[in-house]
Amino acid sequence: MLNIYDPGVWDHIDDKLRDLLVEKGPIRKENLNFPLDEHSRHFSATYYKRGLNNGQTHNRSWLVYSKLKDKAFCFCCKLFKVMHSRSHLAGEGINDWKHLSEKLTQHERSREHALNFIAWVESRERLYKNETIDKEMQMLIKKDKEHWRQVLFRLVAIVKCLAVHNLAFRGTHEKVYQNSNGNFLGLVEMIAEFDPVMEKHFRLIQDKQIHCHYLSHKIQNELIANIGSKVKSAIIEKIKESKYFSVILDCTPDASKIEQMTLILRCVDVSSTPAKVVEYFLEFLVVEETTGLGLLNVMLDAIKSLELDIDNVRGKGYDNGSNMKGKNQGVQKRLLDINPRAFYMPCGCHSLNLVLCNMASSCVKSKSFFWSLSMPIYYICQFYKTLGCFA
Template sequence: MKDLLVEKGPNREVDTNTIFPKDSLGRHFSFDFFIRKLRNDDSFDRKWLVYSKELDKVFCFCFKLFKTIRTKSSLATEGIKDWKHLSETLKQHENSSNHMDNLRTWNETRIRLNKNETIDKKIQEIIKKDTEHWKEVMVRIIYVVKCLAKNNLAFRGTNEKNYENSNDNFLSVIESIAEWDPVMKEHFRMIQDKETHNHYLSHKIQNELIEMLASEVKCAIIKKKIKKTKYFSVILDCTLDASHQEQMTLIIRCVDLESVPLKVEEFFLEFLIIEDTSGLGLFNVLQDAPKSLDLDINYVRGQGYDNGANMKDKHQGVKKRLLDINNRAFYMPCGCHSLNLVLCDMTNSCQKAKTFFVIWYDILYKINLISKKLQSKEMLLDVAVKNLEGLINYFEGYRENGFDFAISEAKEIANSVKVKPEIPQKRNQKRKQHFDEIPNTEREHQSSQEAFKMDYFFILVDMALVQLKSRFEQMQYFESIFGFLFDGSKLVSLVDDELKKCCLNIESNLKNGEDYDIDEDGLFIELKLLQKMLPDEAYKSRSPWTSIQIMEYARRMDMFPNVLVAYRILLTVPVTVASTERSFSKLKLLKSYLRSTMTQERLNGLAILSIESDFFKKY
């Protein structure tokens, strides 16, 4: 163990922004203690000094490792946290003969280990060879764990004995590897000859590896992606698992600042057990989740849910409770779910919903195209707004000429199957009353086709238009804030007064008390310059640049900090909760009827390795 510690060296906190705990006098550890000041003002690194975050104490690394005599120095035993007198204590300690002896021993051991010139050289060679063997074994075991988790396969079977029928998938794959791989072949030989009892093939080791790998993936997502972009959105949804336990999936959406070109990512982090499905119960779980993941809920800039009352209720829902503590957590109802509700309202608006399938085919086909686009993890708010505007334009045009086209197509279909094309004569009561008010001569000229158009077609299309505009009014609200950043043509077309007004509006919507995300003056100056610098294809082409393309250009120029913040927040706002539905599909595969008793830790471990398998492969 000493050799291993010497090879690895002391583990030191490197984040200079770390906030250390204060004692009763308000004092705390500082990075300055790591530096020794010489009389000529030179600085020398105290590499031997170690700070323990868990104990909030400092220790002498070499003294702790190599002391051979009893010492009164607390740096070698229980540690020191007397921050007031620590500087003087360190000076006395580093000048002591015992410290210098142990420091010499540490450095000599380190050098000899590097050159493989220790006294126990032969033993070290055996240890090194044995270490390499176990490393190779663990690499293969980890590969199998990753493979089974990625493909949602069960690990355990009816027994855990090697080379027996009905043993689990994990052992079966390991046995297959041992057929051709010399490392695993030797490992199984050692197990059979009882040369080792530590084979690392039990279900306990599997669980430990699953949790360790999942923890590393989760930490990498949080550290390398979410924290680097600072601002993120939370996307939530709930479902019952196979054991009838309510599970809430937590998805984080953010801009991946490391990718080239830029892209928006939605990361699965965990399933959360829900005992109380009320708005308060769900909010309490949501509020605790970021703390456990070392994320700041004040940096949430978007929240996406379905249209459930416990989520979106304006008085007691999760949306309202989160906005109460963070008014910049913009709420967005799921676009796909809203489209489904539009269809439900359309169906309920007409009693003859099944009588004219040609009209419904046209409507459903168009809505399905938009719905599939919205389900993409990379879907952007500006692109979603354009798609929905296109859908509204489609219905407005369909209202004018869609009926005649549908009649013509219906007649062709009817004739092809040798069915007489005729429209039902039945009218609803309201229509009968209306017809009674029309003079007989005029009533005679009205055909059943016109009646059907008035009673069914117009009602259906008008309901679609009304519901699309009302259910997606939240997107119109976002457009009023961020719309001038949506594409290159909109941005370049603004004159100074309009641009100034837009910058002031976005600043006011992205502040909380005295805390500002955007500096209106800085943003205005940068956007004026950006208007002049954007290439012609950004705003003159038939397809002007989208928000993410403009942000990519601004990042390359490396001179628009406020612009980058504005676009980062814009791209963070979620459009749908489709990622939560995809995670539920994994949940059903992982926690099935036959595997309904697994622990929450194992479930979350398998889920993150399965859902974020591409991220795991990369990092």
């Protein structure tokens, strides 16, 4: 898919794409780490400003940077250039950082740049006032954009509903109005009975007027991934706000026999009134080596990827496995060497499971002890079995 925010990929620009880029305008991403070239030079955000002779600065609104190609481009010349443009800023871009200031000054004083800049401003004003030559076409485009915006609004609401209630999305079929096509398509069909937007959308699909209907499993996965990313970002912001947090880890193999480790972070939600302790599940981590060192490295990489500080860990909870709680090579000992303030607390459910298993084993060996404690142990086991502490 075309990245409309990176000028390095604007090779074949038609009228539709040009209008879209003019409407969006030049986008500059903040806090970018500009890579160094072979001379240890790089692009700088200071080039976005032009120093005047009277000491004031002027914004070069036309200057954009391509992260993909590590080059600078002229926004208006890239869109409105003639076939044989002499400026590199309108074509393949410039990455000569040593002479960039000189070339920018030379470019913005050229007649070609002035004409393209005027064409850009006039096109932007016409689109804003809806006074373009193809006015009716622009109105149809805006109407179509609004339709797709409303469709996506409803699809996102369905994804949120199914995720909150922990329901499966797909069934055995992926077509509307078929049996066993899953909860997602089923909710879409139900909304189409009452909502004119989805009713029109279904009519366009059935009449084969559109082929991109945004109902496939790929779109569902993309929506789930995007929403999950936003939720994770919100969780990370809450953890950073509270600063200190605890880590809870546990490993289990999935259906494909791949060992996975759950990462749960526990912190104080200071944004709520009153403040309360909360736990957040972040992700599943694939584990290739189940030793203490292997598990620790996976956890450290995950903490680093979430942009959290390992020195702010104030607690950790694991099961009773030797690779977890081992006092010499376990995860808790290795993390304690990195952060002495990370207090270790063994899992209460795992500890209770071991206690009851040892009690039952002792009862089998001693019949008198078994008969005296058989009934209490039986009820205790039944109680904690209902809680899911052990099988």
